[in-house]
Amino acid sequence: MSALELTLTGADVLRPDGVERGGELTFAGGEIQTARAGRAIDLTGYRILPGIVDLHGDGFERHLAPRRGAMKQMTEGVIAAEAELAANGITTAVLAQFYSWEGGLRGPDFAGQVFEGIKAARSRVVTDLVPQLRFEIHLLDAYDELPSQIARWQVPYVVFNDHLPHDRLAQGKKPPRLTGQALKAGRNPDVHWQMLKDMHARRPEVPAALDKLAATLGAAGVRLGSHDDHSAGDRITWRDRGARISEFPETMAAAETAKAAGDAVILGSPNVVRGGSHKGNASALDLITMGLCDALASDYHYPSPRRAALMLERSGLLDLAGAWRLVSEGPAQILGLEDRGRLGTGLRADLVILDADDQIAATFSGGRVSYMSGDVAARFLT
Structure with a gap:
């Protein structure tokens, strides 16, 4: 049309x-x-x-895999997700897909299917869909192949994650829910446990591999970010690698460090709607009050950007222009999209x-x- x-x-x-x-x-x-x-x-x-320009959302997962193994036509799932995005006022949507050792819906094979599905669906939908790859940094065996995969899938935005339970692994303790996580990934729990220990043991190899990968992706024009920065040191380390976007910083110190250096800070709109983080991290409302937020993202709930912006206006914290900017112009600028x-x-x-x-x-x-x-x-x- x-x-x-x-x-x-x-x-x-x-x-x-x-x-x-x-x-x-x-x-x-x-x-x-x-x-x-x-x-x-x-x-x-x-x-x-x-x-609304949504910088990070994974709510599309429910459309791509409503039941384990039930969804085979990935493109149809993307089209269904686009209908939900549009119904919530989202005109540009970053679809955040894991590429992780966690397997299942977060595994590399599933990620490939998702990105191919997005490529196939983009010409059939109205909403501008932007794929984002969320890379688990301890997946060392994937580093060499990843840049060519990202190019093939036409992914312009990569965010680095680390979900290994390092504290428990350092103590030799199994993390909670290990069996359930293993079964979701289709692995024997003992095999999964050994895999976690092996990745943790190779932890010293990760920084150098990350430096090389980030440099390669940055040279190719890929936008880079980090997820869940916990400290000022975390943010500095990621910035030095060229990751100038801080997604959902967990602490005020991390957000302050990002803002002071001109890095973009993205917070979750559900955090605003709920009045706080469901994980006990820094309150988005507190960070917004302090001027430490450049954009709000849907995270896992597509109605939340609209609701969060309007709540900020009604509370008197921001006027309508300032509140709505966090879900429109702010995220557009972070993505380099000056036309919207x-x-x-x-x-x-x-x-x-x-x-x-x-x-x-x-x-x-x-x-x-x-x-x-x-x-x-x-x-x-x-």
Whole structure:
């Protein structure tokens, strides 16, 4: 379907310089225009805001593998996930997929299927889908092949993770839930336990391997980040490798260190909605209050970016422009996408229409309808 030509009138429009009451927004050819074009649609009573740019979300997993082994058509799962993204006002979505020793839905084989599925689905959906590879750094045997795989899968964004339970392994103790984790990965628990011990024993080899891998990926133009920075030292180490994005820093010290150096800080919008981290880490609200947040991401719950931004506005912590920037312009800038995140002339027509109850009435990505439901549809169809 080609991009529409429409002039939306009467709505409150969130412009870069503030809210335009009873404003007018025109788009044609997939971009926002100055001069009127196409049919005029009266949206009095609605609000128009920039489309949400979601920097990190893994909620798509439920569509790709609703039951273990049940989902074989990966592309169909991606298409189903895109429908959920659009219904939540997300116009650009980073799909975060593990490439991990944990196996199962996080294993390298499954990751390959996911990335191929995203490639195949992108031309069939409206939402702009961006694949992200979450690499478990102790998977040493994967380092040599990974850069070519990333290039083949057209992955522009890699984040480094470390989920090995080092403290317990150093004590020779089995981690909790080891048996369940092993069975999910299709491994014998004893084999899985030995694998963890072997990876932990090779821990000294990881820094040099990471330095080389990060340099190779950075030279290829891949955007790099780290996940769950725990300390200022962690952030400094990752920055020195070229990973300038800090996803979900666990402590205020890590976030402060990132911000002081100009690194991007991404926090979880569910943390805002819940009023705190479900793991007991630093509160997103506290970090936002201190100016230590550049963007909010859905993490595991796609409705949360919209809800978090509106909660920040209602609480008085930020005005609407500042709150919504955390889910639109802020993440767009982190991804280097200068053509979106704001409702300005010449930019992509990525926009969300909210009804009087602040529910998603419609979503447009690149001037194309990705979602529309309820009473607003009558205004476009009559």
